[in-house]
Amino acid sequence: MRPVAVIAASAVTARGLGWRGLGRAVRAGDRAATLCKGLGGVLAAQVPSLPAAQDVEPRQLKLMSRGARLSCVAARSLFLESPALPREETGFFLGVGASGGTVKELEAMLDASFSEDRFDLGRFGTSGLGACNPLFAFQLMNNYTLCHAAIREGLRGPNAAIFSRGSGTVLALAEAHHAVAAGDCEVALGGGADSALHPVTWAELRREAGEGVVPGEGAALLALAAPEHARPLGFLERCEVHPGRQGLELALESARRSLQAMSPECVVLTATPNRREAARELATSACPEAIFEASTLFGESLAASAVLATVAALDLLQEGEVCRTAVLVMGPDGDVGLVGLAREVAS
């Protein structure tokens, strides 16, 4: 895989806006989880209120899931920090999560559709549908997590939304990488946005991820360009997925070979509780001295997890203490994702 330059980055996390400092926070083992009222008081890595300059206009919110809003904030933040980035031809490849319509609209629909504790199809057709805002449908469309941000920032290049519960976002980064490497566009954005704080998503995550999972949310983007770029923040050397849906052992074995070949000086890992031990063991096989757990800071942020860990790794590169880092992703999908970053391209 030919390296490409990372020329800009952005993140919105439980710590607020910005990616710089995230590597240090991950290395220090910082936690950002607070009690989340919406989920009945569980600990969650929830994004706090955002500055109006980056946030979405209130009238647009009715059209947006939480993931779409976070994606918009990350994209606006990227272009505010890097105003010289091109837009019109820029590619955009995003890992996106599950549908996330507002619970209030859902409750209104259900209220009008149940009769004597049973769902009544006729009532749903005549009353339930009319009880919710018609724009609710837009909140349910997963690809709008990408589209809202593209529309807001005028991004018209090649694009794709890839569903992700971990490794899908690594594949989105790989597509952004390929779009630049193949010359399909000069600049491509790759990343992910999601919220595990939606009650339905949380219910699914709790069933799949094991005891102790902390739901999180966030979004992060990398802007990628040809390696000859004048002022790169670092280089994206590797994005790969080792499929684990047929059994984790094979995935771990092939990921171990790749990770060892990368020779990272540190590994930033994000894993659900039921895969954390396997993730740590895998990371240890390549780099026993420096393993940092991003999920401690970001929680399990599903489609955002891989890229939040990646911007934290980029921050560690920028600090100058390491020259090569690896990101290890083991989300609820059962796959093993690897991302490799380097400060310099090997000549």
Add this chain to the structure above:
Amino acid sequence: MSRAVITGCGVVSALGVGARAFWDALGEGRAAVGPIRHFDASRFPTRVAGEVPVLRTDGAWLREYLGGRLPESILEDWEASGALRDRKIGFGWVAALEAWRQAGCGEDASDTWLSMALGLEQAFLEDFGPLLRKEGARTAINWAAEPGASLPRVRFRSRIDLSADGLVRMLGLSGPVVPHVSACAAGTLAVAHAASLIERGAATRVLCGASDSMVNPLGLGGMSRLGAPSPRAEPDACRPFDRRRDGLAIGEGAAMFVVESEERALARGARPLARILGWGSTQDAYKTTAPLPDGSMARKAMQQALRRAGLSARDIGYVNAHGTGTPLNDPAEARAIREVLGEVPVSSIKGAVGHLMAASGAIEIAACLLPFQRDCLPGTAHHRERDPECDIDVIGERPREARVEAVLSNSFGFGGQNATLILGRGT
């Protein structure tokens, strides 16, 4: 660089189960939009759809088509979980297995990638019953009751990539899974992605395509609330490029393909159904609710695909349009086709099978194989009155005989995502 070819195709649509049934019906100019039968839609604003002719996509139906490929214990587990309530899961499996068999894939194909476009999660509104409680005049969901509630394992909604998970187990796939969710452009992007993986040498074989069904209460109702479907509950609800068009007809189904390198396919004696020559994707970046009226970014996607294919406009012998039959889509697309390709035969199959949403691009790629199979260009069901705003050569209701060497398929998604794919004759 390896050229990507399609060596297997499977289809489930309103025209029946199987690619042959689909091509036969298109070749005869048949259409299959009609009253919804698998649930009572009589009190819904939209009551017709391109519904797959099967009432229940349950274990019994799957056993008939999967032929023991999925172990009985796994099938029972899936059925008990409640997941099979989502029709697109079974549609995807049946179409994929047909493509797999047609391509002659066996045990040695386990390193295959899966690039699959999937529609939205299907909401199971009935699952919320045990969690509802009254708070004064309003109903609220008591989420705290969820862990203890006696509900099926797949609760509230089907996860988007469940169909893909089943295929991985059924076919023993060990390559990565790429779940594309770019709305109505997703099916085309999934096939384009497969071709790209082959060309760049990242994969040797990709099972790709799409499966979707919005013919369910919330899917149908949500689309109706947006005003996208035709208000007429008639079999000709969708009339692409027709002056009287007034909206789409929702459809359901799946189309799956085996894509591999041409050299590898020929070396193992497989017969390519088509070559994947080029593709392009763009974003309108215009509005959340409407396409760019001038079709300029759709035009650009077509131009990208031509450039990648190394073809000129005159090389394209047929266009399978996105052609939704909505007032806004068709003129914008017609303008883009006219500007890029000039005079070329164009049709849309959405009048015949409905709009398969995430699977629309995939089934339209399956329709694009018909010209190569039978020298026949599909017609446009229910297109009777020419619209001056759609100034292109629209093939009417009857298919047209023609031998063509390259065809182009357009797919445009809600939210402004545009995708184009160009296929060439396989042999």
